[in-house]
Amino acid sequence: MDHFQYRDGKLHAEGVALDALAQAVGTPFYCYSTATLERHYKVFEEAIAGLNAGICYAIKANSNIAVLATLGRLGAGADVVSGGEMERALAAGIAADKIVFSGVGKTGDELHRALAAGVTHINVESFPELDILSAAAEATGRTANVAIRINPDVDAKTHEKISTGRQEDKFGIDLALARDAYARAAELPGLNVCGVAMHIGSQLTDLTPYREAYSRMAEFVGVLRADGFDITHLDMGGGLGITYGDEVAPTPEAYGTMVAETVGNLGCRLTFEPGRMISGNAGILVTRVIFVKEGLAKRFCIVDGAMNDLIRPTLYSAHHEIVPVSEPENDVELLEMDVVGPICESGDFIAKDRALPPLGSGDLLAVRTAGAYGAVMASTYNTRPLAPEVLVDGEDYAVIRRRFTVQDMLDLETLPPWLDSGTGAR
Ligand code: LLP
Numbered sequence: 001m002d003h004f005q006y007r008d009g010k011l012h013a014e015g016v017a018l019d020a021l022a023q024a025v026g027t028p029f030y031c032y033s034t035a036t037l038e039r040h041y042k043v044f045e046e047a048i049a050g051l052n053a054g055i056c057y058a059i060k061a062n063s064n065i066a067v068l069a070t071l072g073r074l075g076a077g078a079d080v081v082s083g084g085e086m087e088r089a090l091a092a093g094i095a096a097d098k099i100v101f102s103g104v105g106k107t108g109d110e111l112h113r114a115l116a117a118g119v120t121h122i123n124v125e126s127f128p129e130l131d132i133l134s135a136a137a138e139a140t141g142r143t144a145n146v147a148i149r150i151n152p153d154v155d156a157k158t159h160e161k162i163s164t165g166r167q168e169d170k171f172g173i174d175l176a177l178a179r180d181a182y183a184r185a186a187e188l189p190g191l192n193v194c195g196v197a198m199h200i201g202s203q204l205t206d207l208t209p210y211r212e213a214y215s216r217m218a219e220f221v222g223v224l225r226a227d228g229f230d231i232t233h234l235d236m237g238g239g240l241g242i243t244y245g246d247e248v249a250p251t252p253e254a255y256g257t258m259v260a261e262t263v264g265n266l267g268c269r270l271t272f273e274p275g276r277m278i279s280g281n282a283g284i285l286v287t288r289v290i291f292v293k294e295g296l297a298k299r300f301c302i303v304d305g306a307m308n309d310l311i312r313p314t315l316y317s318a319h320h321e322i323v324p325v326s327e328p329e330n331d332v333e334l335l336e337m338d339v340v341g342p343i344c345e346s347g348d349f350i351a352k353d354r355a356l357p358p359l360g361s362g363d364l365l366a367v368r369t370a371g372a373y374g375a376v377m378a379s380t381y382n383t384r385p386l387a388p389e390v391l392v393d394g395e396d397y398a399v400i401r402r403r404f405t406v407q408d409m410l411d412l413e414t415l416p417p418w419l420d421s422g423t424g425a426r
Contacts, residue, residue, distance in 0.1 A: 137190025165200025199237025283371020306341020
């Protein structure tokens, strides 16, 4: 359930009409709904209510500080994967002791800063990282709470590019090597080895791989405890799938029940890292039709949003529902078309072979389920300014990231002295 609905023939974000918003901020733009963010957070929270657990929202999904502050207000912590993400979480008012630092390639500087800031746990993914973390702990005079991310070698049955729990994926430490990693960590100064972490992939629409992976995790906790480790903490990762089109995603309740069945009796504090499940359906990308081009083989609806704004369709063959902002008549005859951007690549499309009502220049479209991995993955390819982000709350809205300008981009660049006519080009 989301709060993007038609009212009086116009698509609204909560109480705000999207055609008026498009007039005010220009297109394309991202629009997020506070009520939807809050609802999804609470649904997940209820699903894990019976467990001793906390939520560290995976901010990579949507890291605008206004989105983070909205979730932070509800009690969310943050899962961060870079020094930059950590600064965002802190800037949004999420306390350091609710921040988990994950990631396969953290640098010494990032770990140093994370320890100095006081993050709660570091999820370590390799032997060399243990050494770097120990050195950072010594240098900062802090003790690092460590969970080691294990790779359970389970196929999450999701898209190839977002599958992370198989041996051929770069993530985590192979389960067969992980016992040695704990032994190594125990020898190093500055580390408090107290947890096990796991994340097998994203957009999982089947609970079976989770069950398999979490069961392996539970078994491994037994091994570690027999080795004398006091394992008090499990990081369950994220990855719960959502509905983009006609897929059927497991309910958070079913997920919570499965977690209870697999690791619920271990007496550990659990951390969950949902990203997409919280923000995915809480956002849309609003784009305007530039014009429609009738080809011999295809009809192309060329819009002002493109792969630089939303890369998911071309990168993951992802399906995003598209609806006109003006509600179509019930009996309107649908036409098949590709919805494409202006970028000079055939890979620049938002949807292919989509049935939509007849469209013309100036019409507005909403690309749904764009609140996760949308704006955060945008680029300025073709010198297209990053689209603004708008947060709606009831009847109110605020621009939470302004549109870049071409001048912003030019200002980042410099001519070297030998090309700068002002300083005497050769
Ligand atoms: N925890 C870790 C360690 C992760 O790597 C991820 C996502 C999450 C949590 C959150 O997963 P979620 O609940 O959002 O599925 N750009 C891709 C998704 C990449 C996911 C990367 N890791 C997409 O657009 O589908």
